[in-house]
Amino acid sequence: MRVAAKPTEQEIIEGPQAVSFQIANGNVRQRCILQTELPTKALAQKYLLANWSVVEKMARDALAAGNLEDGEIKLVIA
Numbered sequence: 001m002r003v004a005a006k007p008t009e010q011e012i013i014e015g016p017q018a019v020s021f022q023i024a025n026g027n028v029r030q031r032c033i034l035q036t037e038l039p040t041k042a043l044a045q046k047y048l049l050a051n052w053s054v055v056e057k058m059a060r061d062a063l064a065a066g067n068l069e070d071g072e073i074k075l076v077i078a
Contacts, residue, residue: 019034025063
C-alpha cells in the first residue's frame with residue numbers, strides 16, 4: 001500500500017493546494033482551476049483524476065452560466 005506524500009515546507013506555508021486543467025469549448029480550450037483543502041499538489045491532482053466526471057460537469061455548468069473570473073473557471077472543493 002502506498003503512503004501519501006507528506007506536504008513539503010513550501011506547501012505547508014502555501015496552505016491548501018489548487019490544480020489547473022482545461023476543458024474543450026468548441027475549438028478553444030478553457031482554463032479551469034480547482035481549489036482544494038488538500039495539503040499537497042499530488043493529493044489535489046489525485047482528487048481531480050478520481051473525481052474527473054463530477055469536476056468536469058461542474059466546470060461545464062460554470063462555463064454555460066458564464067461564471068468566469070479573469071477568463072478562468074474557478075471551482076472550489078471543500
